[in-house]
Amino acid sequence: MATLQLNNIVKDFGGTQVIKGVDLEVKDREFVVFVGPSGCGKSTLMRMIAGLESATSGDILIDGERINDVGPADRGLAMVFQSYALYPHMTVEDNMGFSLRLAKVPKAERREKVLAAARILQLEELLDRKPRALSGGQRQRVAIGRAIVRNPSIFLFDEPLSNLDAALRVQMRIELARLHEELDATMIYVTHDQIEAMTMADKIVVLQGGVVEQIGSPMALYHHPRNRFVAGFIGSPKMNFLGVEVRGADAEGVDVVLPGGDCRVPVEANGVSSGDTLTLGVRPEHLTLDDQGPLTGNILVIERLGGATTLYLENADSQWTLVADGDVAHRVHDQVRFSFDPACAHLFNGSGEALPHRHRHPLVAIDRKENRAPSA
Amino acid sequence: MKTSKRWLPLTFKIALLTLLLLWTLIPITWMVLSSFKPNDIITAGTPRVFFTPTLEHYTSLFSSGNSLWPYLLNSLFIAGVSTLIAVVLGCMAGFGLSRIRIKGKQHLAFWIISTRMAPIAAVIVPLYLLFRYLYLLDTHAGLIVAYLSFNLPFAIWLMTAFFDDLPLDLEEAAMIDGATKLQAFRYVVLPLMTPGLVTTAILCFIFAWNDYAFAQTFSGPSTQTIPIAAAQLLTQTGIDWGKLLAIGTIVVCPMAIAGLLVKRWLVQGLTLGAVK
Ligand SMILES: Nc1ncnc2c1ncn2[C@@H]1O[C@H](COP(=O)(O)OP(=O)(O)O)[C@@H](O)[C@H]1O
Numbered sequence: 001m002a003t004l005q006l007n008n009i010v011k012d013f014g015g016t017q018v019i020k021g022v023d024l025e026v027k028d029r030e031f032v033v034f035v036g037p038s039g040c041g042k043s044t045l046m047r048m049i050a051g052l053e054s055a056t057s058g059d060i061l062i063d064g065e066r067i068n069d070v071g072p073a074d075r076g077l078a079m080v081f082q083s084y085a086l087y088p089h090m091t092v093e094d095n096m097g098f099s100l101r102l103a104k105v106p107k108a109e110r111r112e113k114v115l116a117a118a119r120i121l122q123l124e125e126l127l128d129r130k131p132r133a134l135s136g137g138q139r140q141r142v143a144i145g146r147a148i149v150r151n152p153s154i155f156l157f158d159e160p161l162s163n164l165d166a167a168l169r170v171q172m173r174i175e176l177a178r179l180h181e182e183l184d185a186t187m188i189y190v191t192h193d194q195i196e197a198m199t200m201a202d203k204i205v206v207l208q209g210g211v212v213e214q215i216g217s218p219m220a221l222y223h224h225p226r227n228r229f230v231a232g233f234i235g236s237p238k239m240n241f242l243g244v245e246v247r248g249a250d251a252e253g254v255d256v257v258l259p260g261g262d263c264r265v266p267v268e269a270n271g272v273s274s275g276d277t278l279t280l281g282v283r284p285e286h287l288t289l290d291d292q293g294p295l296t297g298n299i300l301v302i303e304r305l306g307g308a309t310t311l312y313l314e315n316a317d318s319q320w321t322l323v324a325d326g327d328v329a330h331r332v333h334d335q336v337r338f339s340f341d342p343a344c345a346h347l348f349n350g351s352g353e354a355l356p357h358r359h360r361h362p363l364v365a366i367d368r369k370e371n372r373a374p375s376a
Numbered sequence: 377m378k379t380s381k382r383w384l385p386l387t388f389k390i391a392l393l394t395l396l397l398l399w400t401l402i403p404i405t406w407m408v409l410s411s412f413k414p415n416d417i418i419t420a421g422t423p424r425v426f427f428t429p430t431l432e433h434y435t436s437l438f439s440s441g442n443s444l445w446p447y448l449l450n451s452l453f454i455a456g457v458s459t460l461i462a463v464v465l466g467c468m469a470g471f472g473l474s475r476i477r478i479k480g481k482q483h484l485a486f487w488i489i490s491t492r493m494a495p496i497a498a499v500i501v502p503l504y505l506l507f508r509y510l511y512l513l514d515t516h517a518g519l520i521v522a523y524l525s526f527n528l529p530f531a532i533w534l535m536t537a538f539f540d541d542l543p544l545d546l547e548e549a550a551m552i553d554g555a556t557k558l559q560a561f562r563y564v565v566l567p568l569m570t571p572g573l574v575t576t577a578i579l580c581f582i583f584a585w586n587d588y589a590f591a592q593t594f595s596g597p598s599t600q601t602i603p604i605a606a607a608q609l610l611t612q613t614g615i616d617w618g619k620l621l622a623i624g625t626i627v628v629c630p631m632a633i634a635g636l637l638v639k640r641w642l643v644q645g646l647t648l649g650a651v652k
């Protein structure tokens with residue numbers, strides 16, 4: 001049982017502001033992911049929560065209590081480092097039991113708790129080994145095991161999977177999600193990989209340059225990005241952007257000019273009027289090949305993944321990425337026409353703010369647990 | 377093609393190393409071998425490779441009126457204590473210097489190591505005056521202080537480098553596991569510092585053990601070290617080659633073995649596997 005609250009957190013490293021006023025509320029048992037390009041301050045924010053770095057100003061509250069001045073040892077958190085940070089001179093068992101040893105837990109009880117955690121992570125066979133005799137994936141699990149043994153109020157993970165190969169990363173992602181279910185604990189997870197964020201989070205915090213760009217559920221960020229940065233960062237391949245002119249705007253939506261005819265995007269006009277320039281955003285998976293479509297392009301590159309095909313298109317004034325079926329027969333240099341459902345399109349004003357959609361997507365409010373069927 | 381290109385530099389390297397090896401090993405081998413030769417063949421015109429070894433020089437070193445024992449004990453005590461102090465203080469100062477976040481840290485570190493760069497000849501007279509004033513001449517403490525003045529900055533500098541190499545993550549992980557700074561140092565940092573501590577200790581010990589200039593200037597009848605004993609064998613009336621070579625062997629051999637140990641520790645990456 002633990003909640004976390006950040007009030008206007010600022011971090012200054014010798015004159016440069018790295019975190020510029022972050023507010024955040026983490027609910028009990030929530031899985032929150034900090035995501036953003038590298039260097040945006042994710043680790044710094046997490047290290048301030050852990051107590052490894054002091055906040056220049058602002059309040060950090062755990063269960064409603066201000067803990068800015070509490071040392072890392074006494075915050076009752078556990079952290080899994082990107083480097084794993086296993087103690088090289090200790091066996092797996094001693095690594096996992098180190099926190100208990102410091103807390104003067106008797107040896108028998110210590111062993112019991114370590115064994116319990118080792119069982120969850122299938123580490124029983126490895127308890128007598130030193131870290132250097134483990135594979136990357138095993139080290140990763142020991143690091144997680146060390147965190148579990150501590151029975152923390154909040155788990156912190158700083159890019160824990162980034163040193164693993166792609167296949168293992170997918171496997172550990174699933175294992176972590178299962179672990180969250182099983183331990184029913186509050187977890188905060190840092191990554192620069194938006195796929196990890198989308199697949200694991202109850203709530204995603206998108207950071208850029210030390211500023212929170214948006215906080216929301218994965219589906220909220222995907223369907224209702226608040227600005228162009230979030231729209232471009234969430235989703236893969238990246239959203240397409242095109243400068244467009246406004247034809248008119250009313251309560252139903254905003255009409256914009258496209259090369260092959262006008263298009264009405266169902267968003268709030270928010271003061272936009274005829275003649276303004278906006279940015280249209282459409283995700284590659286929302287573009288469809290369509291012989292009657294308003295847009296045209298010449299195929300530059302085709303990436304065939306089997307189940308899906310990614311087309312990179314170019315026309316006189318823009319470039320597009322389009323995701324189509326696996327069995328598209330087109331070839332490089334073919335000229336194609338394509339279209340999109342205006343309800344899936346986004347419009348951004350001159351300062352990059354999204355014009356809000358008139359209808360919320362039905363999946364925005366979905367609870368992550370509803371994606372993960374069994375148990376509880 | 378590629379192999380033929382690398383072939384020449386490789387032969388060159390091997391030739392150079394062989395030359396270097398001969399350059400270093402021949403005098404040492406000659407010294408060690410000759411220390412076991414009877415007096416009459418040590419100075420034989422053509423060096424003799426086959427002979428009946430004798431320990432006479434060694435036994436006479438330790439038995440005659442002017443036994444080597446006090447010199448040996450002085451050397452061991454003075455070098456040992458000054459090394460111990462240098463390593464303990466160097467370890468603590470090095471840890472602090474490595475971990476502290478202050479402006480101008482490099483300048484502080486450079487200033488410390490720069491005190492090691494002064495030539496011995498430049499400090500010997502001021503130290504002599506200082507020691508005379510402080511009644512440190514002909515005392516063990518005096519020589520210990522003299523060696524510390526060179527070994528301590530060196531130990532701090534070397535230990536700082538070793539601590540810099542140790543990932544900060546480990547201490548942070550320990551602190552999150554509930555350790556105080558001191559506990560993190562004791563349970564995580566220190567055990568991983570063995571190679572650094574041993575390397576520093578051996579290098580400091582070698583400096584003190586080999587020194588002649590300080591010992592010659594600051595020691596008196598009761599505090600003379602082995603190099604002084606060796607020098608005393610070069611007398612007006614003649615050179616006792618047998619004893620001299622035996623002393624040389626006693627001085628060089630422990631240090632040569634220690635040198636090999638340092639190499640082993642330096643190469644070993646104990647943190648391997650801790651951090652990817
Ligand atoms: N100890 C430090 N001193 C000075 N600048 C730092 C320090 N730690 C991090 N920074 C800077 O803060 C910014 C954010 O770093 P970090 O939180 O590690 O980013 P992320 O984890 O998102 O990649 C970077 O520009 C980095 O250079």
Ligand SMILES: [Mg+2]
Nearest residue numbers: 042043044159
């Ligand atoms: Mg980081």
